[in-house]
């Protein structure tokens with residue numbers, strides 16, 4: 001199938017993009033890398049009258065690096081992260097995650113902001129940015145707001161973004177030099193979406209331990225007491241955590257998520 005007819009605009013500034021979106025109302029949509037929206041258009045599951053191409057907006061490509069954090073423009077591609085073309089405050093986690101997303105052609109065009117806004121439960125950046133407790137800068141017709149990624153996803157392919165809002169950038173706290181992280185993605189073949197994701201970060205200098213299960217039915221599950229993962233009976237603990245996250249024991253999904261969590265914790269060591 002081919003995409004239905006739509007108008008296409010490529011504004012030069014963020015302000016112009018916001019004006020176009022606001023004027024277009026519910027029938028206007030942002031286009032970034034097109035790697036998720038393109039298939040939806042072709043399948044006619046999305047039928048916008050207007051696409052506003054934000055991929056080359058300078059405001060969405062800018063990156064900042066300071067003592068406490070790194071801010072990545074929302075239009076930074078997975079490939080740019082994979083190739084180390086942008087600063088990485090995690091000492092390698094970002095590149096590791098990027099290289100596991102799809103295949104290179106998708107990574108060349110797919111963007112960080114597009115992945116977060118699309119909110120596929122199995123998306124790698126959604127889980128990673130929740131793990132790192134990243135914040136989004138979001139711009140809309142009424143101004144800007146800052147939002148934790150943890151509060152972004154409301155369900156599968158559903159976020160709290162208004163139709164006329166654009167994710168401008170993602171701010172990630174800088175991990176200390178002795179911080180450790182582990183990211184385990186369970187999928188059948190390299191490049192496929194995850195069946196389960198588990199990720200852990202331990203940054204003793206900042207007093208941070210966070211652990212997240214991804215590829216859930218909706219938003220990632222932030223594990224309430226992650227310190228327990230640093231010692232103790234990991235087999236029993238992982239099974240209990242996965243049960244509490246909503247999976248029924250003795251099911252395939254439960255086993256896959258529990259194994260994924262155990263492997264992520266083992267990777268931390």
Ligand SMILES: Cc1cc2nc3c(=O)[nH]c(=O)nc-3n(C[C@H](O)[C@H](O)[C@H](O)COP(=O)(O)OP(=O)(O)OC[C@H]3O[C@@H](n4cnc5c(N)ncnc54)[C@H](O)[C@@H]3O)c2cc1C
Pocket residue numbers: 029030031032033034035036037038054074075100101102103106109110111112113114115116117118120122123124125161165166167168191192193194
């Ligand atoms: C074959 C294939 C395999 C894939 N495998 C994986 C995988 O293993 N892991 C993974 O994580 N992803 C995977 N993806 C998805 C890929 O990462 C996409 O690039 C990503 O989900 C969407 O990013 P995009 O820039 O292409 O966004 P688009 O497709 O352009 O847009 C997606 C949605 O986000 C909105 N949007 C885009 N940017 C913004 C913004 N800045 N602010 C507000 N709204 C915005 C759009 O309006 C649209 O609704 C795969 C895709 C394909 C085609």
